[in-house]
Amino acid sequence: MPAKEDTYYKKRINSSYITSVISITLVLFTLGILGLIVLQANSLSNYIKENIGFEIIIKPGVKEADILYLQKTLDLEPFVKTTEYITKEEASERLTDMLGEEFTGFLGEEENPLLPSIDIRFHADWANNDSLAVIEETILANDYVKEVYYQKSLVHIINKNVRRISLILLGFSLLLLFIAMALINNTIRLSVYSKRFTIRSMQLIGATEQFIRRPFILKGLLQGVISAVITMLLISIIITALKSNIPELAVLIGPELIVFLFAIILIIGMLFVGISTYFAVNKYLRMRTERLYG
Numbered sequence: 001m002p003a004k005e006d007t008y009y010k011k012r013i014n015s016s017y018i019t020s021v022i023s024i025t026l027v028l029f030t031l032g033i034l035g036l037i038v039l040q041a042n043s044l045s046n047y048i049k050e051n052i053g054f055e056i057i058i059k060p061g062v063k064e065a066d067i068l069y070l071q072k073t074l075d076l077e078p079f080v081k082t083t084e085y086i087t088k089e090e091a092s093e094r095l096t097d098m099l100g101e102e103f104t105g106f107l108g109e110e111e112n113p114l115l116p117s118i119d120i121r122f123h124a125d126w127a128n129n130d131s132l133a134v135i136e137e138t139i140l141a142n143d144y145v146k147e148v149y150y151q152k153s154l155v156h157i158i159n160k161n162v163r164r165i166s167l168i169l170l171g172f173s174l175l176l177l178f179i180a181m182a183l184i185n186n187t188i189r190l191s192v193y194s195k196r197f198t199i200r201s202m203q204l205i206g207a208t209e210q211f212i213r214r215p216f217i218l219k220g221l222l223q224g225v226i227s228a229v230i231t232m233l234l235i236s237i238i239i240t241a242l243k244s245n246i247p248e249l250a251v252l253i254g255p256e257l258i259v260f261l262f263a264i265i266l267i268i269g270m271l272f273v274g275i276s277t278y279f280a281v282n283k284y285l286r287m288r289t290e291r292l293y294g
Contacts, residue, residue, distance in 0.1 A: 017191075017223070020187050020188070020190075020191045020223055021223055021226055021227050021230075023183070023184075023187040024184055024187060024223060024224065024227035024269065024273060025227040025230045025231055025234075027180045027183050027184055027187075028180075028227050028228055028231040028265055028268065028269050029231045029234055029235070030176065030180070031176065031177065031180050031265070031268060032231050032232075032234075032235050032261065032265050033235070033238075034172070034173060034176055035173075035261050035264060035265070036235065036238075036239070036253075036261060037169070038169050038173060039257050039260070039261060040252050040253060040257075041165060041166075041169060042166075043252040043253070043254070043257060044252055045124070045162045045165075045166075046124035047252060048158055048162075049122070049124040049127035049158065049159075049162075050081055050121055050122065050123065050124050050127065051121065052121075052122065052127045052150070052151075052154070052155055052158070053119055053120045053121040053122060053150065054119070054120045054132075054135070054136070054139065054148050054149065054150045055117050055118075055119055055148070055149045055150065056117055056118040056119075056120065056139060056145055056148055057115050057117050057145070057146045057147045057148070057149065058070075058115055058116045058117060058118070058144055058145065058146060059115070059143075059144055059145065059146040060115060060146075062116075062144045064087075064116075066144055067085060067116055067118070067144065068085065070118065070142065070144055070145075071083050071085050071118050074118065074120060074139075078123075079122050079123060079126040079131065079135060080120055080121075080122065080123075081121045081122055081123050082120075082121045083118055083119065083120050083121075084118065084119040085116070085117075085118055086116060086117045086118070086119060087116050088114050088115065088116050091114040091115075091116070091117065092114055095114070115146065122135075127155065127158075127159075128155065128159050129152065129155055129156055129159070132150065132152075132155060136148050136150075180268075180272070181272055184272045184273060184276055185272075185276040185279075185280075187276075188220060188273060188276035188277050188280050189276070189280045189283075191280075192216065192277065192280040192281055192283075192284065193280075193284075195216075196284045199212055199281065199284045199285060200284070203285070209282075209285050212281065212285065213278065213281050213282070213285075216277050216280075216281045217274055217277050217278060217281070219277075220273045220274055220276070220277030221270050221273060221274050221277075223273055224269035224270040224271075224272070224273035224274065225266070225269065225270060227269050227273075228262075228265050228266040228268075228269035228270070231265055231269070232262050232265060232266075235261070235262075235265075236258075239253055239258065
């Protein structure tokens with residue numbers, strides 16, 4: 001009979017441990033998916049902003065060496081991500097491809113009327129109306145520059161929508177994080193509740209609170225790590241499937257983003273479970289004996 005009871009209690013403990021890991025994994029998986037969406041939205045925002053740029057039209061008669069010097073000067077600026085020098089001939093070829101015919105003949109001109117230009121793409125942090133206005137003024141001060149062209153209304157719309165979406169995602173993330181904390185806390189409390197008599201037995205034989213807490217916290221941290229690893233594997237499968245079906249996402253979901261997301265999942269898993277275990281064990285360490293049966 002004692003052997004059967006021992007086997008029965010071992011099965012219950014193992015079942016409780018597995019149930020806790022599954023519950024924590026589901027919570028971390030939900031947080032991980034939301035984190036992936038948030039980070040991908042941020043990457044998409046930066047990708048769009050970094051494709052906003054200026055077209056710098058060069059004045060007629062400026063030597064190519066001077067234009068290339070201007071390009072090199074711009075490359076050194078902190079706000080510039082990339083620059084591209086477009087000659088008159090390249091501009092003519094691009095316009096011909098767009099129109100589908102030789103545009104000079106359509107205009108009744110023999111010579112190419114287009115001017116050389118430099119296309120600039122900015123780093124995402126500089127792609128807002130205030131910064132671009134200052135940059136535009138600086139560039140126009142150059143003697144070689146005739147005019148600067150960019151879509152101001154498009155920049156305003158993009159930044160406005162990005163701010164709105166960011167606020168919505170932030171609010172939803174905080175709400176889900178609070179719910180996740182509550183769910184993990186309840187899961188750990190139920191797990192520790194099943195061992196409340198073990199805690200009291202250890203107290204009766206003179207074990208210190210720190211000695212009693214240590215194995216519970218270590219086991220809780222291990223649960224957090226296992227749950228985080230399972231979550232990472234599930235999210236990796238989803239990311240691989242997304243990249244296979246939507247190759248364009250490879251630009252947005254880079255290895256740095258994935259490593260950052262997995263690090264956050266691991267930290268949250270260990271931190272929440274560790275803290276919840278600490279307070280759950282403390283509750284039963286200080287509980288009166290008669291209340292253990294309630």
